[in-house]
Amino acid sequence: SAVISQKPSRDICQRGTSLTIQCQVDSQVTMMFWYRQQPGQSLTLIATANQGSEATYESGFVIDKFPISRPNLTFSTLTVSNMSPEDSSIYLCSVDTGLGGLAPDTQYFGPGTRLTVL
Amino acid sequence: GEDVEQSLFLSVREGDSSVINCTYTDSSSTYLYWYKQEPGAGLQLLTYIFSNMDMKQDQRLTVLLNKKDKHLSLRIADTQTGDSAIYFCAESPAGGGADGLTFGKGTHLIIQP
Numbered sequence: 217s218a219v220i221s222q223k224p225s226r227d228i229c230q231r232g233t234s235l236t237i238q239c240q241v242d243s244q245v246t247m248m249f250w251y252r253q254q255p256g257q258s259l260t261l262i263a264t265a266n267q268g269s270e271a272t273y274e275s276g277f278v279i280d281k282f283p284i285s286r287p288n289l290t291f292s293t294l295t296v297s298n299m300s301p302e303d304s305s306i307y308l309c310s311v312d313t314g315l316g317g318l319a320p321d322t323q324y325f326g327p328g329t330r331l332t333v334l
Numbered sequence: 335g336e337d338v339e340q341s342l343f344l345s346v347r348e349g350d351s352s353v354i355n356c357t358y359t360d361s362s363s364t365y366l367y368w369y370k371q372e373p374g375a376g377l378q379l380l381t382y383i384f385s386n387m388d389m390k391q392d393q394r395l396t397v398l399l400n401k402k403d404k405h406l407s408l409r410i411a412d413t414q415t416g417d418s419a420i421y422f423c424a425e426s427p428a429g430g431g432a433d434g435l436t437f438g439k440g441t442h443l444i445i446q447p
Binding site: 249251257258259260261264274308310322323324325326327328 | 365367369375376377378379382422426434435436437438439440
Protein backbone atom coordinates (compact mmCIF):
# COMPACT_ATOMS: atom_id res chain seq x y z
CA SER A 217 0.00 0.00 0.00
CA ALA A 218 0.97 3.65 -0.09
CA VAL A 219 0.22 6.60 2.14
CA ILE A 220 -0.64 9.68 0.15
CA SER A 221 -1.07 13.22 1.42
CA GLN A 222 -2.38 16.24 -0.42
CA LYS A 223 -2.10 19.95 0.28
CA PRO A 224 -4.22 21.93 0.64
CA SER A 225 -7.10 19.79 1.80
CA ARG A 226 -9.52 22.50 0.70
CA ASP A 227 -9.46 26.03 -0.65
CA ILE A 228 -11.79 28.75 -1.78
CA CYS A 229 -10.41 30.78 -4.67
CA GLN A 230 -11.39 33.73 -6.78
CA ARG A 231 -12.17 33.47 -10.45
CA GLY A 232 -9.12 34.03 -12.66
CA THR A 233 -6.55 32.92 -10.08
CA SER A 234 -4.51 29.71 -10.02
CA LEU A 235 -4.04 27.06 -7.36
CA THR A 236 -1.27 24.50 -7.09
CA ILE A 237 -2.12 21.21 -5.37
CA GLN A 238 0.67 19.09 -3.94
CA CYS A 239 0.73 15.31 -3.67
CA GLN A 240 3.28 13.50 -1.52
CA VAL A 241 3.72 9.72 -1.30
CA ASP A 242 5.58 7.85 1.41
CA SER A 243 7.34 5.57 -1.08
CA GLN A 244 8.73 5.76 -4.57
CA VAL A 245 6.14 5.03 -7.22
CA THR A 246 6.36 4.79 -10.97
CA MET A 247 3.19 6.53 -11.95
CA MET A 248 0.99 9.13 -10.40
CA PHE A 249 -2.40 10.16 -11.64
CA TRP A 250 -4.59 13.19 -11.16
CA TYR A 251 -8.38 12.83 -11.10
CA ARG A 252 -11.23 15.29 -10.84
CA GLN A 253 -14.52 14.55 -9.11
CA GLN A 254 -17.11 17.17 -9.91
CA PRO A 255 -20.09 17.51 -7.58
CA GLY A 256 -22.32 14.44 -7.80
CA GLN A 257 -20.16 12.88 -10.49
CA SER A 258 -17.69 10.08 -10.71
CA LEU A 259 -13.97 10.47 -11.01
CA THR A 260 -12.48 11.55 -14.29
CA LEU A 261 -8.83 11.06 -15.09
CA ILE A 262 -7.10 14.34 -15.91
CA ALA A 263 -3.59 13.13 -16.64
CA THR A 264 -0.87 10.61 -15.91
CA ALA A 265 2.28 12.06 -14.39
CA ASN A 266 5.54 10.26 -15.13
CA GLN A 267 8.78 11.25 -13.49
CA GLY A 268 11.23 12.74 -15.96
CA SER A 269 8.77 13.27 -18.79
CA GLU A 270 5.79 15.41 -19.65
CA ALA A 271 2.42 14.42 -18.29
CA THR A 272 -0.02 12.62 -20.57
CA TYR A 273 -3.41 14.34 -20.68
CA GLU A 274 -6.78 12.78 -21.29
CA SER A 275 -9.20 14.10 -23.86
CA GLY A 276 -10.70 17.37 -22.72
CA PHE A 277 -7.77 18.37 -20.53
CA VAL A 278 -4.83 20.50 -21.67
CA ILE A 279 -1.47 21.39 -20.20
CA ASP A 280 -2.09 25.12 -20.25
CA LYS A 281 -5.09 24.71 -17.97
CA PHE A 282 -3.72 21.91 -15.76
CA PRO A 283 0.09 22.05 -15.73
CA ILE A 284 1.63 19.15 -13.83
CA SER A 285 5.07 18.68 -12.36
CA ARG A 286 6.69 15.41 -11.31
CA PRO A 287 10.17 16.27 -10.06
CA ASN A 288 10.83 12.95 -8.32
CA LEU A 289 9.30 9.56 -7.56
CA THR A 290 7.45 10.68 -4.43
CA PHE A 291 5.99 14.06 -5.35
CA SER A 292 3.77 15.76 -7.93
CA THR A 293 1.86 18.99 -8.31
CA LEU A 294 -1.25 19.88 -10.28
CA THR A 295 -2.02 23.52 -10.99
CA VAL A 296 -5.53 24.62 -11.85
CA SER A 297 -4.98 27.78 -13.89
CA ASN A 298 -7.21 30.76 -14.58
CA MET A 299 -9.97 29.21 -12.51
CA SER A 300 -13.67 29.54 -13.13
CA PRO A 301 -16.61 28.27 -11.04
CA GLU A 302 -16.78 25.22 -13.34
CA ASP A 303 -13.44 24.12 -11.90
CA SER A 304 -15.02 23.63 -8.49
CA SER A 305 -14.33 19.97 -7.79
CA ILE A 306 -12.45 17.55 -5.65
CA TYR A 307 -9.02 16.88 -7.13
CA LEU A 308 -7.47 13.55 -6.20
CA CYS A 309 -3.95 12.31 -6.58
CA SER A 310 -3.51 8.59 -7.11
CA VAL A 311 -0.47 6.34 -7.34
CA ASP A 312 0.29 3.03 -8.95
CA THR A 313 2.22 0.93 -6.46
CA GLY A 314 3.50 -1.31 -9.22
CA LEU A 315 4.15 -4.29 -6.94
CA GLY A 316 4.92 -6.61 -9.80
CA GLY A 317 5.07 -10.35 -9.45
CA LEU A 318 1.72 -11.99 -8.78
CA ALA A 319 0.23 -8.88 -7.22
CA PRO A 320 -1.66 -6.59 -9.53
CA ASP A 321 -0.73 -3.02 -10.08
CA THR A 322 -3.07 -1.29 -7.75
CA GLN A 323 -3.92 2.31 -7.48
CA TYR A 324 -4.34 4.12 -4.19
CA PHE A 325 -5.88 7.53 -3.73
CA GLY A 326 -5.05 10.56 -1.69
CA PRO A 327 -7.67 12.27 0.49
CA GLY A 328 -8.43 14.86 -2.17
CA THR A 329 -8.38 18.65 -2.39
CA ARG A 330 -11.79 20.27 -2.29
CA LEU A 331 -11.69 23.38 -4.47
CA THR A 332 -14.42 26.00 -4.58
CA VAL A 333 -14.14 28.80 -7.12
CA LEU A 334 -16.22 31.90 -6.55
CA GLY B 335 -15.19 3.78 -25.49
CA GLU B 336 -15.10 2.45 -22.00
CA ASP B 337 -18.18 2.79 -19.84
CA VAL B 338 -18.97 1.64 -16.33
CA GLU B 339 -22.56 1.71 -15.09
CA GLN B 340 -23.96 1.44 -11.59
CA SER B 341 -27.30 2.16 -10.03
CA LEU B 342 -27.17 5.36 -8.01
CA PHE B 343 -28.83 4.26 -4.77
CA LEU B 344 -29.28 1.12 -2.71
CA SER B 345 -31.19 1.01 0.56
CA VAL B 346 -30.89 -1.96 2.92
CA ARG B 347 -31.76 -2.72 6.51
CA GLU B 348 -29.03 -3.08 9.07
CA GLY B 349 -28.00 -6.72 9.35
CA ASP B 350 -29.16 -7.63 5.84
CA SER B 351 -26.84 -8.27 2.92
CA SER B 352 -26.16 -5.51 0.40
CA VAL B 353 -25.52 -6.33 -3.23
CA ILE B 354 -24.13 -3.56 -5.41
CA ASN B 355 -24.05 -4.23 -9.13
CA CYS B 356 -21.89 -2.87 -11.90
CA THR B 357 -21.66 -3.43 -15.64
CA TYR B 358 -18.76 -2.51 -17.88
CA THR B 359 -18.13 -2.52 -21.59
CA ASP B 360 -14.37 -2.99 -21.99
CA SER B 361 -13.87 -6.72 -22.51
CA SER B 362 -10.10 -6.28 -22.26
CA SER B 363 -10.29 -5.07 -18.66
CA THR B 364 -7.45 -6.52 -16.66
CA TYR B 365 -8.64 -5.85 -13.14
CA LEU B 366 -11.90 -4.68 -11.64
CA TYR B 367 -12.05 -2.78 -8.39
CA TRP B 368 -14.43 -1.69 -5.71
CA TYR B 369 -13.71 1.56 -3.89
CA LYS B 370 -15.51 3.06 -0.91
CA GLN B 371 -15.89 6.78 -0.32
CA GLU B 372 -17.22 7.90 3.04
CA PRO B 373 -18.63 11.42 3.43
CA GLY B 374 -15.86 14.01 3.22
CA ALA B 375 -13.17 11.39 2.77
CA GLY B 376 -11.00 10.15 -0.08
CA LEU B 377 -11.32 6.85 -1.85
CA GLN B 378 -10.50 3.65 -0.05
CA LEU B 379 -9.69 0.53 -2.01
CA LEU B 380 -12.00 -2.22 -0.73
CA THR B 381 -11.10 -5.09 -2.97
CA TYR B 382 -10.19 -6.02 -6.50
CA ILE B 383 -10.50 -9.06 -8.72
CA PHE B 384 -8.48 -10.34 -11.63
CA SER B 385 -10.47 -10.58 -14.82
CA ASN B 386 -9.79 -14.33 -15.00
CA MET B 387 -11.42 -15.00 -11.63
CA ASP B 388 -15.10 -15.62 -10.97
CA MET B 389 -15.25 -14.90 -7.28
CA LYS B 390 -13.23 -13.43 -4.47
CA GLN B 391 -14.14 -13.43 -0.80
CA ASP B 392 -12.63 -11.20 1.85
CA GLN B 393 -14.31 -11.33 5.27
CA ARG B 394 -17.76 -9.75 4.81
CA LEU B 395 -17.10 -8.87 1.18
CA THR B 396 -17.78 -11.15 -1.78
CA VAL B 397 -17.02 -10.07 -5.33
CA LEU B 398 -18.61 -11.94 -8.21
CA LEU B 399 -17.49 -11.46 -11.80
CA ASN B 400 -19.43 -12.65 -14.82
CA LYS B 401 -17.03 -11.90 -17.63
CA LYS B 402 -19.40 -13.14 -20.34
CA ASP B 403 -22.05 -10.62 -19.27
CA LYS B 404 -19.46 -8.01 -18.15
CA HIS B 405 -21.17 -7.85 -14.78
CA LEU B 406 -19.50 -7.28 -11.45
CA SER B 407 -21.14 -7.34 -8.05
CA LEU B 408 -20.11 -6.57 -4.50
CA ARG B 409 -21.94 -8.31 -1.68
CA ILE B 410 -21.57 -6.98 1.86
CA ALA B 411 -22.80 -9.45 4.45
CA ASP B 412 -24.37 -8.27 7.72
CA THR B 413 -24.47 -4.64 6.62
CA GLN B 414 -23.64 -2.17 9.39
CA THR B 415 -24.18 1.57 9.74
CA GLY B 416 -20.46 2.05 9.16
CA ASP B 417 -20.93 0.65 5.67
CA SER B 418 -22.89 3.76 4.72
CA ALA B 419 -20.89 5.28 1.84
CA ILE B 420 -20.62 5.62 -1.91
CA TYR B 421 -19.24 2.52 -3.60
CA PHE B 422 -17.42 2.95 -6.90
CA CYS B 423 -16.86 0.19 -9.39
CA ALA B 424 -13.76 0.75 -11.53
CA GLU B 425 -11.97 -1.08 -14.28
CA SER B 426 -8.38 -1.06 -15.35
CA PRO B 427 -8.06 -1.34 -19.10
CA ALA B 428 -5.58 -3.68 -20.78
CA GLY B 429 -2.18 -2.59 -19.57
CA GLY B 430 -3.01 -2.78 -15.92
CA GLY B 431 -1.47 0.02 -13.90
CA ALA B 432 -0.11 1.75 -16.97
CA ASP B 433 -3.44 3.47 -17.49
CA GLY B 434 -5.77 5.30 -15.19
CA LEU B 435 -8.95 3.67 -14.01
CA THR B 436 -12.43 4.18 -15.44
CA PHE B 437 -15.01 4.68 -12.73
CA GLY B 438 -18.74 4.29 -12.48
CA LYS B 439 -20.74 7.13 -10.94
CA GLY B 440 -20.98 5.35 -7.64
CA THR B 441 -23.77 3.69 -5.68
CA HIS B 442 -24.95 5.41 -2.51
CA LEU B 443 -25.54 2.70 0.09
CA ILE B 444 -28.15 3.79 2.62
CA ILE B 445 -28.57 1.77 5.80
CA GLN B 446 -31.96 1.71 7.47
CA PRO B 447 -32.10 0.89 11.18
